[in-house]
Amino acid sequence: MSQVYLVGIDCSxxxxxxxxxxxxxxxxxxxxxxVAHVIEWSPFTFSTADENEQRHKRREAELARAHSEIxxxxxxxxxxxxxxxxxxxxxxxxxxxxxxLGDEVGATSIxxxxxxDSGFKSHxxxxxxxxLIQIAKVPxxxxx
Amino acid sequence: MYLTRISTFFVxxxxxxxxxxxxxxxxxxxxxxxxxxxxxxxxxxSSFPLAGVAVPFVLVWLxxxxxxxxxxxxxxxxxxxxxxxxxxxGDYTDPMAAGEVTHFQALATALSGxxxxxxxxxVAVAVSLGGPGATFWMILAGLLGMSxxxxxxxxxxxxxxxxxxxxxxxxPMYYLSKGLAERSDKLKVLGKVLAVMFxxxxxxxxxxxxxxxxxxxxxxxxxxxxGGQASWLADKGWLFGIIIAILVGLVILGGIxxxxxxxxxxxxxxxxIYVAAGLIIIFANFSAIPAAFSAIFTxxxxxxxxxxxxxxxxxxxxxxxxxSNEAGIxxxxxxxxxxxxxxxxxxxxxxxxxxxIDTVVVCTITALVIVITGTWDPNVDPSQGVxxxxxxxxxxIPWFPWVLTVAVVLFAFSTMISWSYYGLKAWTYxxxxxxxxxxxxKSMFLVFVVIGASMQLGSVIDFxxxxxxxxxxPNVLGIYFLLPVVKRELNEYWADYKAGRLQKFGAAxxxx
Numbered sequence: 001m002s003q004v005y006l007v008g009i010d011c012s013x014x015x016x017x018x019x020x021x022x023x024x025x026x027x028x029x030x031x032x033x034x035v036a037h038v039i040e041w042s043p044f045t046f047s048t049a050d051e052n053e054q055r056h057k058r059r060e061a062e063l064a065r066a067h068s069e070i071x072x073x074x075x076x077x078x079x080x081x082x083x084x085x086x087x088x089x090x091x092x093x094x095x096x097x098x099x100x101l102g103d104e105v106g107a108t109s110i111x112x113x114x115x116x117d118s119g120f121k122s123h124x125x126x127x128x129x130x131x132l133i134q135i136a137k138v139p140x141x142x143x144x
Numbered sequence: 145m146y147l148t149r150i151s152t153f154f155v156x157x158x159x160x161x162x163x164x165x166x167x168x169x170x171x172x173x174x175x176x177x178x179x180x181x182x183x184x185x186x187x188x189x190s191s192f193p194l195a196g197v198a199v200p201f202v203l204v205w206l207x208x209x210x211x212x213x214x215x216x217x218x219x220x221x222x223x224x225x226x227x228x229x230x231x232x233x234g235d236y237t238d239p240m241a242a243g244e245v246t247h248f249q250a251l252a253t254a255l256s257g258x259x260x261x262x263x264x265x266x267v268a269v270a271v272s273l274g275g276p277g278a279t280f281w282m283i284l285a286g287l288l289g290m291s292x293x294x295x296x297x298x299x300x301x302x303x304x305x306x307x308x309x310x311x312x313x314x315x316p317m318y319y320l321s322k323g324l325a326e327r328s329d330k331l332k333v334l335g336k337v338l339a340v341m342f343x344x345x346x347x348x349x350x351x352x353x354x355x356x357x358x359x360x361x362x363x364x365x366x367x368x369x370x371g372g373q374a375s376w377l378a379d380k381g382w383l384f385g386i387i388i389a390i391l392v393g394l395v396i397l398g399g400i401x402x403x404x405x406x407x408x409x410x411x412x413x414x415x416x417i418y419v420a421a422g423l424i425i426i427f428a429n430f431s432a433i434p435a436a437f438s439a440i441f442t443x444x445x446x447x448x449x450x451x452x453x454x455x456x457x458x459x460x461x462x463x464x465x466x467x468s469n470e471a472g473i474x475x476x477x478x479x480x481x482x483x484x485x486x487x488x489x490x491x492x493x494x495x496x497x498x499x500x501i502d503t504v505v506v507c508t509i510t511a512l513v514i515v516i517t518g519t520w521d522p523n524v525d526p527s528q529g530v531x532x533x534x535x536x537x538x539x540x541i542p543w544f545p546w547v548l549t550v551a552v553v554l555f556a557f558s559t560m561i562s563w564s565y566y567g568l569k570a571w572t573y574x575x576x577x578x579x580x581x582x583x584x585x586k587s588m589f590l591v592f593v594v595i596g597a598s599m600q601l602g603s604v605i606d607f608x609x610x611x612x613x614x615x616x617x618p619n620v621l622g623i624y625f626l627l628p629v630v631k632r633e634l635n636e637y638w639a640d641y642k643a644g645r646l647q648k649f650g651a652a653x654x655x656x
Contacts, residue, residue, distance in 0.1 A: 044246075046409055056244060057311055062243070092243075097239075097242075
């Protein structure tokens with residue numbers, strides 16, 4: 001069975017390390033890399049009527065910006081390097097969305113970075129790797 | 145350019161408002177407007193005698209509609225209740241559509257425009273004038289009103305305008321004009337007339353019940369809690385009005401989304417606090433609950449000492465329920481139509497929860513607190529409703545009036561933001577979408593905030609209440625012609641639902 005690495009990126013420094021790690025592992029095994037960016041979003045937030053009216057338009061704008069500023073440069077660079085790569089952008093809860101995306105594309109491994117938040121802050125708000133390792137069906141690698 | 149010019153004009157008007165108030169201009173405006181306001185209010189609330197009680201025609205109109213819709217759709221208000229909840233929870237929402245307006249968001253937005261002073265002030269008046277029995281009829285009106293919302297909101301989504309840039313606009317103006325035009329050429333003219341009538345009344349209602357009434361009542365509560373007539377604030381309604389107008393202005397004119405976002409998060413929280421405090425008071429007086437319920441049931445059918453007897457009680461309950469949940473008025477259809485769905489009827493199911501939460505839950509809690517604490521007073525002045533509810537809560541939790549004041553001001557604020565949107569949609573339907581018309585409407589809206597808070601314009605308030613109820617005439621009349629359309633949508637969808645042809649997602653799919 002062919003190996004598929006799913007990497008979550010949010011354009012921060014640590015995630016470039018996660019990406020670098022996944023790419024080096026994947027190229028060694030000849031595996032595919034799926035680079036994913038999740039736009040934090042919840043179906044249960046409260047909004048004004050005006051925001052709702054504009055929502056579809058905003059969503060399109062968010063997707064376009066995420067493509068042009070975050071995902072596409074990364075995917076293009078990897079393609080030039082000859083990596084077998086695909087980019088995906090989704091809206092949703094970051095950890096849950098990465099998990100279901102992993103199920104969808106048949107990922108054999110999920111790679112994420114970490115923010116290095118203090119214990120207090122992650123106790124209060126949780127963290128993406130923390131939630132992800134509890135729900136993922138495949139091994140999760142957290143790159144420091 | 146327009147923006148600067150109009151803002152200057154607006155600042156000028158704002159600074160003139162207190163002067164006007166001091167020079168007794170409010171009385172002059174009141175006198176000048178009274179004949180017209182009384183005429184319109186008199187017409188809208190024109191009543192016929194029934195068993196010696198004056199029954200306003202508009203109430204019969206709304207109640208008849210709600211009953212007909214309930215029967216025509218075979219008790220859709222109960223039948224689709226569970227499915228509505230599944231939709232709100234997102235069981236049928238495709239994860240690929242994440243990031244779009246969800247059923248939950250459309251419902252929450254509509255609710256923030258509905259849950260307001262009607263739930264706090266109106267109910268106190270109903271229970272006082274109609275006795276505990278009014279609660280029974282209020283709940284019944286809420287349950288029937290669910291069917292009206294179902295029809296309105298389904299149509300709102302079905303006939304909304306979707307523009308090329310991805311924004312959407314919906315509401316009775318659109319379903320009345322587009323929907324009736326679809327039926328026949330003759331109805332096309334009627335549809336257009338009804339849509340324009342609706343839009344005119346909606347603009348009026350947005351200045352009145354959705355604005356001045358809110359500013360006025362929240363200021364009354366603020367004065368009451370800071371010491372009544374002796375309060376420093378007592379004669380400073382204009383100041384309160386200007387502060388609120390500036391805050392509303394920052395949101396609707398200045399595009400400061402932060403304030404709206406904070407309010408939209410705090411308001412549901414305040415609603416939960418209000419309901420929780422009500423439940424605490426109700427359960428703290430556990431032994432009084434059976435007596436309260438028996439008072440509600442016996443009072444509903446045998447009204448001793450209530451003006452107008454049985455019919456009088458019924459009218460009070462129905463009237464306040466209608467004013468609070470706005471079922472049949474058409475306003476909420478504007479907010480609901482922003483949802484992202486290709487099955488319009490799903491938003492109708494979700495909209496069932498609006499009168500349910502507003503009337504059957506929140507209004508009932510207010511009523512129970514007032515009945516249990518025994519604070520209702522048959523001689524209450526209908527403009528003092530908030531004060532009465534405040535007393536009821538105070539008798540059990542002495543510091544609660546302060547919390548209530550914060551809740552009242554926030555409810556008023558969020559209702560104003562919602563109604564400014566409803567009014568603007570109606571306004572641009574009438575005058576076209578342009579930057580100028582947009583800013584003109586919003587500036588007028590802000591001026592009315594100051595007027596509402598600073599002046600005792602009894603007839604203007606009557607007039608604006610009348611405008612809100614007036615919206616029900618064109619709205620309901622047009623809906624009767626569109627019932628077969630809703631029926632077709634409902635039958636197709638319900639067949640798919642019953643046959644399990646609708647795709648479930650997420651946890652709901654794993655269970656199935």
